[in-house]
Amino acid sequence: MPQKAQRLISKAQISVPSVIKKVSEMPSYPHSDLTSKIIGLGIKVHKELGSAYEEKVYQRALYLELQRSGLKFEREKEIAVNYGKVRIGKKKLDFIVDGKIVVEIKKVDNIDNVHIAQVASYLKTLGLEIGLILNFGKSKLEIKRVKV
Template sequence: MEKTPVNLDAYRELTGKVIGCAMQVHRVLGTGFQEVIYQRALAIELEQCGVVAQRELEMPIYYRQKEIGSRRVDFLVEETVLVELKALSALNEAHHAQIINYLEAYRLPIGLLINFGASSLEFKRFVKTRPIY
């Protein structure tokens, strides 16, 4: 099957808004809280900015086009962007692999990994490079 690359420009504005909201939460709360506190604050901030997001959404997981289970995602923004939150002192390759795997399993085109635990907000965009089936 032919690869259909994801157009990052189409998502840049939306992911930029989410990152901006996360920066505001980090500015106000700083570090040291549990992930759920940042999640609740980000939900408020996203709503204030008019970004449609579902929090703690139960999503099906697929393997070879078959649903094999489900898991809750931190946020699904405008039904296309997966947002995974962390509150850790540092991110590592395992966290990057986790979100890449989530994009594959959930059949989503783009994801954001946001870490509130560092002294400065850490974030990274991930784009699905394989076709979405």
């Protein structure tokens, strides 16, 4: 290992094996590069706006950031709610990014099982694997990946 790298590691008081172990313990998610980009945009919105606004404000701000990023996305995508083969309703989800990732914006005290179930049902209906819940209701953006 180069001396400069060794000095940086010793200054940071970490060992290379511990860093490698932490990275290897991280769960693997489909489309992790894309979800990381979306999360980065969410963090940018949260840093700018904080946690004081209603959900719609964060949705609009993330819309602007997604546009600027050049990512392909759909906003307020309407999906059918079926009972058997009969359509009984419809639901609008906040975003689908690149046809792969469902993104739901929340402004709640905590992400709860009901929010996870909501995104999981969207994923199953659309035949997708991964979704994100971005909760702007805390001092730090709360993020939950949902995988089906």
